[in-house]
Amino acid sequence: xxxxxxxxxxxxxxxxxxxxxxxxxxxxxxxxxxxxxxxxxxxxxxxxxxxxxxxxxxxxxxxxxxxxxxxxxxxxxxxxxxxxxxxxxxxxxxxxxxxxxxxxxxxxxxxx
Amino acid sequence: xxxxxxxxxxxxxxxxxxxxxxxxxxxxxxxxxxxxxxxxxxxxxxxxxxxxxxxxxxxxxxxxxxxxxxxxxxxxxxxxxxxxxxxxxxxxxxxxxxxxxxxxxxxxxxx
Numbered sequence: 401x402x403x404x405x406x407x408x409x410x411x412x413x414x415x416x417x418x419x420x421x422x423x424x425x426x427x428x429x430x431x432x433x434x435x436x437x438x439x440x441x442x443x444x445x446x447x448x449x450x451x452x453x454x455x456x457x458x459x460x461x462x463x464x465x466x467x468x469x470x471x472x473x474x475x476x477x478x479x480x481x482x483x484x485x486x487x488x489x490x491x492x493x494x495x496x497x498x499x500x501x502x503x504x505x506x507x508x509x510x511x512x
Numbered sequence: 513x514x515x516x517x518x519x520x521x522x523x524x525x526x527x528x529x530x531x532x533x534x535x536x537x538x539x540x541x542x543x544x545x546x547x548x549x550x551x552x553x554x555x556x557x558x559x560x561x562x563x564x565x566x567x568x569x570x571x572x573x574x575x576x577x578x579x580x581x582x583x584x585x586x587x588x589x590x591x592x593x594x595x596x597x598x599x600x601x602x603x604x605x606x607x608x609x610x611x612x613x614x615x616x617x618x619x620x621x622x623x
Contacts, residue, residue, distance in 0.1 A: 402554065433610060443555075443600065445610035456609040490554060492611075500545070501611060503555040 403427065404504035406491050412510045418479040421507045425472055425493030431455070432474040433494070433501060434466055438487040449474055450496070481511045516614035518601055523620045530588040532617045534601030539582060541603040545611065546575065546586045549598045558586070558599075588619075596621045 403426035413419055425432050434446040436459075445458035449468035460466075463481075468474045478485060488508050492501040517535040524530045536544060542563050547555040561568045561575045561584070568575045574587040584601055598618050602611040 402556070404554075431609075435611075442615045443611075443613040445605065445612070448609050456607045458605075458607075458610055492555075500557055500560060502557060503547075505554040 402502040402504065404491060404493050404502055406489075406504035406507050408507060409505065410508045410510075412512065413481060414512055415481055415483060417481050417511075418477065419481065419509065421476040421478070421489050421491075421509075423474045423476070423491030423493075423504060425474070425491075426502055429493035429495055429502075430472065431494045431496060431499075431501075432468055432472070433492040434460075434474070434476050435490045435492065435503075436487045437490060437506070443490075446476070478509070483511050485509065486511045516601055516603060516612055518599075518614035518617045520615065521618050521620070523622065524591050526591060526593055526621055526623050528591055530586075530591045530595070530619055530621075532586045532588075532599050532601075532619065534584040534586075534614055536582050536584060536601065536603040537612070538603055538605070539579070543604055544575075544577065544584050545602040546573075547600040547602060547613075549600065549616070551597075555600065591619075591621050593621045593623065595619060 405424045430451045433448045446460040448456040466476045488506045490506045492503045494501045545560040546558045572589045576585045598616040601614045605612040
């Protein structure tokens with residue numbers, strides 16, 4: 401158990417809908433990262449927050465957004481969902497910027 | 513984009529050593545990581561190596577780093593069936609924050 405929690409574990413929704421994925425980092429970790437894992441693209445970095453502020457952006461679509469709250473948990477919002485958004489979404493946390501990242505169990509999103 | 517390269521599949525017999533290879537892209541990467549993903553699970557951090565090291569040993573795991581060739585390897589001694597999983601090599605990306613992953617090597621350990 402990495403200490404990073406993610407909810408829900410599974411999510412099934414229809415195209416065009418909007419969903420919110422939630423992540424709680426390990427106790428003491430200030431950085432939260434979101435990654436998408438799909439069969440064709442592999443593991444892709446989406447976005448990072450550090451202590452409530454956006455720190456870095458990767459291959460995140462404009463339909464996706466995220467935030468980190470004062471209690472350091474983070475939410476990833478996915479809107480206008482398309483079939484191609486079906487993937488595993490992982491959250492990871494670390495103490496600071498360049499340090500070991502610990503991953504949550506992931507949320508499996510299926511868009512039908 | 514820049515790709516971290518790994519072979520996709522490796523099969524070994526139980527008790528043998530496994531060697532998983534990786535070629536990374538950024539010569540300025542400060543840390544290089546190995547993660548393990550079991551079916552239906554998240555990524556487990558196995559080990560990492562700092563870029564000024566050539567080798568790191570941690571119980572059954574040995575990491576070798578060749579900076580000149582940008583080559584990283586993970587050796588698992590006395591491989592067990594429980595080691596069957598996908599192994600990902602990762603480097604710190606150019607932004608200095610996010611991990612840049614390879615596509616993963618699927619290790620199958622047969623009795």
